[in-house]
Amino acid sequence: MELAQDYYTILGVAPDAPAEDLRSAYRIAARRFHPDVNNAPGAALIFRDINKAYELLSDRQRRREYDSQLNAQVDQASNLEISVQYSRLHLQPLDEPQLVYALARIQPMLERTLTADAPLNLCLVIDKSTSMKGSRMQHLKAASHRIIDECRDRDILSVVVFSDNAEVLVPAQHPDDPRRLKAMVSTIQPGGATAILQGLRAALAQVERHRDARYVNHIVLVTDGRTYGDEEDCLRLASEAHERGVGISGMGIGEDWNDHFLDTLASKTGGSSTYIVSPEMVSRFLRERVRSLATAYAERGQILVVPAAEVELNSVMRISPDPMEMSITPQPIPMGMIDGIVPTTLMLQFHVSTNGADIGEFFLGRVDLGAEVLGSASGAERTVRDLMISVSKEVHEEEPPTELLDALSKLILYRLQDRAREDISNGRVVEGTHRLENLATRLIENGQEDLAQAALQEAQNALKTSTLSEEGAKRLKYGTRALLPFAGDSDD
Numbered sequence: 150m151e152l153a154q155d156y157y158t159i160l161g162v163a164p165d166a167p168a169e170d171l172r173s174a175y176r177i178a179a180r181r182f183h184p185d186v187n188n189a190p191g192a193a194l195i196f197r198d199i200n201k202a203y204e205l206l207s208d209r210q211r212r213r214e215y216d217s218q219l220n221a222q223v224d225q226a227s228n229l230e231i232s233v234q235y236s237r238l239h240l241q242p243l244d245e246p247q248l249v250y251a252l253a254r255i256q257p258m259l260e261r262t263l264t265a266d267a268p269l270n271l272c273l274v275i276d277k278s279t280s281m282k283g284s285r286m287q288h289l290k291a292a293s294h295r296i297i298d299e300c301r302d303r304d305i306l307s308v309v310v311f312s313d314n315a316e317v318l319v320p321a322q323h324p325d326d327p328r329r330l331k332a333m334v335s336t337i338q339p340g341g342a343t344a345i346l347q348g349l350r351a352a353l354a355q356v357e358r359h360r361d362a363r364y365v366n367h368i369v370l371v372t373d374g375r376t377y378g379d380e381e382d383c384l385r386l387a388s389e390a391h392e393r394g395v396g397i398s399g400m401g402i403g404e405d406w407n408d409h410f411l412d413t414l415a416s417k418t419g420g421s422s423t424y425i426v427s428p429e430m431v432s433r434f435l436r437e438r439v440r441s442l443a444t445a446y447a448e449r450g451q452i453l454v455v456p457a458a459e460v461e462l463n464s465v466m467r468i469s470p471d472p473m474e475m476s477i478t479p480q481p482i483p484m485g486m487i488d489g490i491v492p493t494t495l496m497l498q499f500h501v502s503t504n505g506a507d508i509g510e511f512f513l514g515r516v517d518l519g520a521e522v523l524g525s526a527s528g529a530e531r532t533v534r535d536l537m538i539s540v541s542k543e544v545h546e547e548e549p550p551t552e553l554l555d556a557l558s559k560l561i562l563y564r565l566q567d568r569a570r571e572d573i574s575n576g577r578v579v580e581g582t583h584r585l586e587n588l589a590t591r592l593i594e595n596g597q598e599d600l601a602q603a604a605l606q607e608a609q610n611a612l613k614t615s616t617l618s619e620e621g622a623k624r625l626k627y628g629t630r631a632l633l634p635f636a637g638d639s640d641d
Contacts, residue, residue, distance in 0.1 A: 159198050160178065172207075182196040187457070194481070229255060229257055229530050231516055233534060234251070234549075234552060234553045235251050236248075237249050237538065238547060239539050239540070240511065240538060241541065241544065242506055248501075249513065250498055250549075252496055252550075252553040255494070268301070268303045269442055271368075271439065272308070272309060272353075274352045274368055275310045275318075276311060276343060277311065278311075285402055285431070289435075290334055292431050292432035297331050302325065303323070305322065307319050309352045311343075313347075315348045318337070319334070320358075321355040343375060346379035349387075353386065356368060364523070365523070367442055369397075369435070369438060372411075374405055375406055380407070384414060387415075390417075391418040391419070396418045422473070444488055447530065450486065450521075451518075454497060456514035457512050459502045459506065460500070460513055462477055465498075466633075467493070468634065469492065475495075506540045508540055512536070514536045515536065516533070517532075555634055558595075559633045565584050569582075569585045574616075578612065581611060585608035
């Protein structure tokens with residue numbers, strides 16, 4: 150993806166900055182991001198762009214030509230904004246690392262947001278293995294029928310079914326004959342094992358037939374089982390899909406599928422994964438996923454989150470929409486869709502070393518976001534935001550912003566179940582059960598009594614069996630993840 154370059158923003162100077170300011174900004178940027186100083190993933194990519202910016206802007210003739218281009222494209226400036234709230238704005242110069250959370254809120258500027266009505270190039274990938282017999286398949290067929298009915302004339306839809314092998318049930322096409330397409334879906338007969346790779350390969354081939362930068366090109370996988378022997382190949386295919394600008398979302402029905410695999414598969418493309426507890430929930434979740442795709446402002450997003458040399462990036466969690474744990478390596482991180490209605494919010498966790506830091510302004514890191522705007526002549530947009538706090542000898546009594554505090558309180562619930570699961574799987578049963586009991590108490594405080602009971606039940610089961618049940622582990626994982634709130638209005 151070729152992103153528009155705002156070299157002044159990349160270098161951190163004003164468009165009318167004199168040559169002396171350019172040199173000063175370049176020296177500061179080099180101290181922050183040069184690979185000899187900062188070995189964080191993504192730092193070399195940031196410094197590459199800083200070099201490009203300085204080389205161009207320090208050349209008078211090239212700068213004049215660049216400024217002329219900027220003036221001609223003033224209406225095509227990036228519409229994406231990043232606002233940030235911090236758990237702490239002031240740190241003390243201490244020997245031990247200090248924890249800082251940053252809640253980054255990404256959204257288009259309201260006055261320029263395009264109509265949230267993106268065309269879809271969508272492939273439904275349906276598991277038709279033996280375990281899908283009965284109500285699961287009946288509800289999935291009904292859900293697929295509703296998706297067909299709700300598709301618009303300009304949308305492109307395909308349906309792939311798989312068990313031991315894959316079959317293209319509905320080749321990619323405009324849904325101009327819904328009755329015929331629904332009749333084709335109604336012919337699905339479950340049987341066989343689960344070979345997800347075969348289904349994904351066929352689905353990607355169908356999306357490729359009409360892949361277009363003006364569309365949301367997406368695969369939705371629905372499965373109730375584990376794929377054996379081809380998980381790594383599936384993940385490689387997901388990486389390939391990301392390179393081609395195709396997103397993947399996963400929906401797991403029941404308790405027998407591999408949640409870690411499905412999460413990783415979806416995160417490779419910036420997609421989402423969902424736990425569907427009962428067959429009756431299939432229709433709602435599938436329709437919500439497809440509807441959310443149509444509200445895309447931009448697609449094929451990717452983000453660099455590069456900390457300063459004295460800072461360690463510990464985790465990135467998408468809070469909304471579609472809460473997901475995001476891998477921080479490699480950089481850039483796939484973001485997938487940028488919604489035009491619901492702000493995209495990320496919780497960034499840093500460990501900050503201030504020992505030896507100068508008193509005053511402290512550079513935490515840089516967030517660099519790029520995405521392709523759908524239905525816009527501007528094409529790709531890019532925005533850069535430097536994260537700044539301060540170091541002070543004085544102790545500051547700080548109350549984190551309400552929105553950040555709310556998101557963080559829910560994120561703690563998700564982290565508790567994750568650590569409990571890790572403890573129990575590694576034989577630390579007593580520690581794991583204590584975490585589950587703590588989780589239950591916090592869930593009750595949050596009014597989540599059903600989830601609290603599930604946590605207590607799993608704690609009891611773990612003491613007896615030294616393991617968690619598949620159903621209980623998934624319920625706690627996706628239940629606590631679903632509690633993460635959508636972002637409301639925020640100020641820097």
